[in-house]
Amino acid sequence: MLLKSGKVITKLLIQTRKMHLLHDKTYINGQWISAASNKIFEVLNPADGSIISTVPDMDIEDTQKAIESAANAFETWKNTTPKERSYFLRNWYNLLIKNRDNLAKIITLESGKPLPEALGEVNYGNSFVEWFSEQARNVRGEIIQSSTTTKKILVEHYPIGVAALITPWNFPHAMITRKVSPALAVGCTCVIKPAEDTPLTALALLELAEEAGIPKGVLNIVTSGRKNAPKIGKLLCESSLVAGISFTGSTQVGKILYKQCSAGVKRLGLELGGNAPFIVYNTADVDKAVEGAVTAKFRNCGQACVAANRFLVQEGVYDSFVGKLVDRVKDLKIGCGFDSGVRIGPLINRAQFEKISNLVGDAVAKGAKVVIGGIPAPKIGELFYEPTVVVDVNKNTMLFSEEIFGPVIGIVKFKTEEESLDIANGTDRGLAAYFYSEDIKQIFRVNRNLEAGMIGVNEGLISTVEAPFGGIKESGIGREGSHRGVEEYTYIKYTCIGNLE
């Protein structure tokens, strides 16, 4: 298995290095450039630790250049018509479609997710470019009736200016297009800061944006190693040339950005961490619940903000659910994302791998029982961890209270609906929640009482371009996607025209 994957990866690397989409420079003001310091960092394949490429390790001097480039470009981009911006986005979308397979390969190489999932992410990510190419022409103002005949009230939407977009490694394509597309659609320009682990997909997206004719300076990207991220983030938050920040990542970093933006009362969109409950009631169709659990948990090896995190199962269906789930988990093939049939790839990096090992270790030390998995898979690679089901999880464990971000299901048994809601809502997060029930009254009751921005009822896959994505509590501020996605990048201007007699 290891040898086969190794050969596949090496062959792919050789092919990918020849691809025009793989860049070792970054893109600022329409130029592919190195860092001012000439420093670089390595991008690693988490499946085998091999070096895929190097990219510029930029710092605040480079970030300042990127901000100035975006600020200059804004002066012309803001005056383009919605029709023109729609055209550029559509051109970009067409190229993204044409290059779908190569984009997916880059995602699998640098993030480790199985190729079919990477293709799924490309389709999802591309859908934002298509959607906002359509929304560009649908941003409408209002004429509101005044209380006097001598005045007219006009309401229009204007682009905020330069938008700084900071994105995570778990969806290296979609987290960028979900922000860039609405920003461009309304006339904003962008500085993008991708994660250290996955800058190559971001650079490939920008290559295609350049080919699509998006003018120089409209999109700029600052690649950097983890060490420089806080400095770069601070500059983006504090620069008077940046009008707004949109961040997807951990709640911990989101709070830092929130504080840093307060000095300039800067516009801020935050898509932060989740801690989704997945509740199975006695009224559930258990087979559907098991399928939903596998979908909601194991996509991207559990490394998704909307991943089901705390499994609550009512006592009447507990044994049946656990038994069927374990049978299903046995079938999940673990391995290199390029191997056929693989469902579970590696964790993204060593820190993430150690976190998962510690969470399971802590839960077991406090009385939980591992039913399947619960161990690393070093024969496949250093960052692989077996898909795991743990029962009798104590509610005071880290496995239950923290966002797991790994292929581990921890299950708690409950007695009453009220108890399930108390547990589900007993967190400072409120991104996604899932529950399974065939009782229509219960569905509406539980839906009303669950504290989350997004809810899957008898459904484990909820993200889609048409729906508003976002959370409540410490899971964030604002919504992405849907027709509301443009709101983060516009401000409302009310104009009063008087003395009309």
Ligand code: NAP
């Ligand atoms: P993270 O550490 O917060 O990193 C996210 C991004 O922020 C990366 O580009 C990172 O750069 C950068 N960053 C780190 N420290 C920074 C700072 N002080 N100032 C400015 N930027 C900084 O999160 P992660 O571990 O990559 O991603 C996992 C988290 O993202 C999870 O909590 C997950 O739930 C959340 N997430 C949320 C959503 C959502 O839509 N709600 C979607 C996906 C993921 P470096 O990589 O260089 O450190």
